[in-house]
Amino acid sequence: xxxxxxxxxxxxxxxxxxxxxxxxxxxxxxxxxxxxxxxxxxxxxxxxxxxxxxxxxxxxxxxxxxxxxxxxxxxxxxxxxxxxxxxxxxxxxxxx
Numbered sequence: 278x279x280x281x282x283x284x285x286x287x288x289x290x291x292x293x294x295x296x297x298x299x300x301x302x303x304x305x306x307x308x309x310x311x312x313x314x315x316x317x318x319x320x321x322x323x324x325x326x327x328x329x330x331x332x333x334x335x336x337x338x339x340x341x342x343x344x345x346x347x348x349x350x351x352x353x354x355x356x357x358x359x360x361x362x363x364x365x366x367x368x369x370x371x372x373x
Contacts, residue, residue, distance in 0.1 A: 324348065
């Protein structure tokens with residue numbers, strides 16, 4: 278474990294601090310960033326052609342903007358799912 282301002286041998290770490298350290302370990306961080314950038318670039322690659330197709334089909338300039346608003350709004354849903362997974366992980370760590 279990395280120690281910044283505390284003695285590593287002491288038991289001063291709360292469960293939340295341990296869960297945060299566990300989720301941000303370097304060996305797990307690389308995998309998480311790989312998943313994040315894969316999804317990010319997949320959406321960034323597919324988004325403009327889909328928005329162009331929506332514009333070509335509808336002829337309305339605001340329809341692709343509505344699509345981008347929906348994508349932006351989906352971040353709230355994805356963040357909620359992430360927090361749900363993290364809370365379940367904390368519950369699992371608390372049981373051990």
